Amino acid sequence: MKKLLFSLLVSVSAFAQVDRVEPPFWWSDMTHNEVQIMFYGKNIAQNEVTVSNGIVIKGIQKTENPNYVFVTIDTQNSPAQDLVFTFKNGKKSFTQNYALKSRKENSRFRKSFDSSDLIYLIMSDRFTNGNPNNDNNDKLTEKANRSNKDGRHGGDIEGIIKNLDYIQSLGATAVWPTPLCEDNDERGSYHTYGQSDVYKIDARFGTNEDYVRMSAELHKRGMKNIMDYVTNHWGYKHWMMSDLPTYDWIHQFPGYAQTNYRMAAQFDTNASKKDFDLCMDGWFVKSMPDLNQSNPLVLNYLIQNAIWWIEYADLDGFRVDTYSYNDKTAIAKWTKSITDEYPNFNIVGEVWMYDQAQMAYWQKDSKIGAIQSFNSNLPSVMDFTLQEAIANGVFNEDKQEWRNGMVKVYENFNNDFLYPNINNLLVFFENHDTNRLNEIYKNDFKKYQMAMTLIATVRGIPQIYYGSEIGMAGDKGKGDGDIRRDFPGGWNGDTNNAFTKAGRTEEQNKFFDFTAKLLNWRKNKTVIHTGKTTHYIPENNVYVYFRYNEKESVMVVVNNNEEKQTFKTNRFAENIKKYQSGKDIFTEKTFDLKNDITIDGKSVLILELK
The missing domain is CATH 2.60.40.10 (Immunoglobulins)
Incomplete structure (x- = not known):
């Protein structure tokens, strides 16, 4: 037997x-x-x-x-x-x-994120260690080492879940964690953009079931879950790399060649074929093999993987990494396949360019793209030109000149006509790849107020990066680890717990209270979400714009001058119309719109017109 x-x-x-x-x-x-x-x-x-x-x-x-x-x-x-x-x-x-x-009932017609939302971006490994027991895993190479700013620190899904009330109290309505799928690189795996298994949550973040639970917890609060999705590349430790389905599953030269990073080659009519090909087919970095989406098997694999996660984890949107480095024809098919299955599903692509025409090329139904008979099908792109103006120190430019000061911000919106859908632009002043705002402006609270007010009140979908709301800084010049610091209070033994009012310092509460008041006010303001915009050429470094619809109007004043400024209101008569007064949402002070308005130096007013 x-x-x-x-x-x-x-x-x-x-x-x-x-x-x-x-x-x-x-x-x-x-x-x-x-x-x-x-x-x-x-x-x-x-x-x-x-x-x-x-x-x-x-x-x-x-x-x-x-x-x-x-x-x-x-x-x-x-x-x-x-x-x-x-x-x-x-x-x-x-x-x-x-x-x-x-399928879940009405899954096809799920509501996605839009301009009524405020997105909270989290560096998943650096937010909160909710479950120290999963910091290391026998099957995964890199171990937790909080003393290494470029190593894994132990942030996880449980930590996000435990602090959803904090995020909600801030006024955020959607959460975008950096990728959570497995990344088994030996070093630097904490950011998880070099994935080794795209059907499995990294065990050091939790399990697939934990991720589904996070979505459910967000939905209980009326909040949304946005997955950070990577179509352009995997990590070199991806399980297929040791046994590829086809030689051309990845781009080979043979082996490795790095992209030239010149994304304009995708549509430059003067570009050489070599430059065009290397932009799309070159590897982002040596440890990230470039996926060949022109191979139908690869493209279908990516389409099905994306749809699987939407359905399985009940997702509310995608942010797509390095969107404009993909094969542009193939990525347009990928995007259309997803939005055909989910007609209301929003996808924002990382198109890191500093020219509005070039960014607009990548938004769905772009007239610029149509010149080359190209439609990306991508609903949303990021407003990197606005981010550039803020990151380059516009709020340090105290005096207005022809090209300096608030004119830079004004001119960003001059080009809104290029975009097919201005309400579906992602607006931000920093993210996990850029210098920290509070580093650029040395934690100057007044300059923080101006930057936060701007992205919260202009057209589009505002996105903030975890920790800015308590004054967190970080210098990209010291490496990416410095702009991805641990959130204070997220680890056992932290002496400063910034998740609670009592645990925050006086300075942290000053940042938090201002941010929460502004963002919670925005949450219910349809006029900001979808209203029209009229702005006026800045004078004396004072920028004035109106957001309005048929029912209400909001007047925003940003004084980037160090000195107090007084201006006459009759210049804005076409927007003030029959309104008599404006009440500032911060101080609740009422301004008579028939009289001149005085605003302190380096400050803002948000006036609800009555």
Whole structure:
């Protein structure tokens, strides 16, 4: 009997060849009813494949690597059920179960983030260590070392969940954590942009179930979960890199060649083909192999992975890393596939350029892109020119000149006509890759007030970076680790707990209280979310603009002059119209709009007109 049992075990192990199945499961009632399932295992392509329950196999694709087979099935009109795939090679066979699940009700028409939201960006490893027990993992190489500013510190999903009340109290309505999928690089893996498994949350952040729970906790509070998604590259420790499905799954030259970072080559009519190709196909850095989205198998893999996460984790949006480094034709197909499945789903792409026409090229239905018969299908791009003006020290320019001072901010909005949808631009003054605002302005509270007021009241979707609301600084010149510091109070033993009013210093409370008042006011102001804008050429470094609709009007005044300024209101008669007074949201002081207005140096007014 023992000999027979041993013989059976050997027989099973010899033919149980499926090591990975991706997507690991699917849904029965998707609009896109075909799913291409990747089966991976030793010599699996040598088998014939069938599936149970009358499901139609639309195609079987094999590659030069016998360890992969891609099976496309049609799920149209199929109920949620458990399927059985049979792999047969002569008289030998084995099976693999596969689940078709039911979708959440109205999943297709989920509401996404928009200009009514305020996005809170979190560097996931540096926010809060909610579960110290997952700081290290035997299967993952890099271990926690909080003394290393470029190492893993232990921030995790549990830490985010535990502090959602704090984030909500600030006035944020959406959370964007930096990527949470597994990154098994030996060094610098904390940022997780070099992913080693795109179907699995990094165990040092938690589990897939923890991520689903985070979404649910956000939704309980009426908040949204935005996933940081990477289409351009994976990490060199990705599990496929040791056994690629096809040689051209990644761009090879052969091997490594770095991108030239010249994104304008994507549409430059004078660009050489070599420069054009290297922009798209070169690797972002040596440890991040560049994915070849022009390979249909790769593109479909990325489309299905994105849809899987939306459906599985009940996501509310994507931020896409290095969007404009992708093969532009392929990434447009990726984006359209997602928004076809989810018509209201918002995706903001990182298009890090400092020219409005070039950024506008990448927004959906761009007339600039149409010149080259190109439509990116990308709903939202980031307003990097506004960020550049603020980061380059505009609030240090005390006196107005022809090109300096608040004129720089004014001129940014001169070019709004280039964008197909100005309300769907992401506005920000810093993120996880830029210098910290409070470093640039040396924690000058007045300059912080001007910057925060600006992004909270102009058109678009404001995004803030964790910790700025308590005065956190950081110098990119000292390395990325310095602009990604630990949030005080997020680790056991921290002497300063900035998550609570009592735990914050007086200076931290000054920053927090101002920010929370402004952002919670914005939360319910439709006139700011979708109202029109009229702005006036700055005078004496004072910039005045109005946000208005048919029901209300808000007058914003930013005085970037060191001196107190007095100005006549009749200059703004076309916007003041029949309004008699304006009440400042910060001080509740009322201004008579028939009289001159005086504003202190380096300060702001937000006047609700009555």
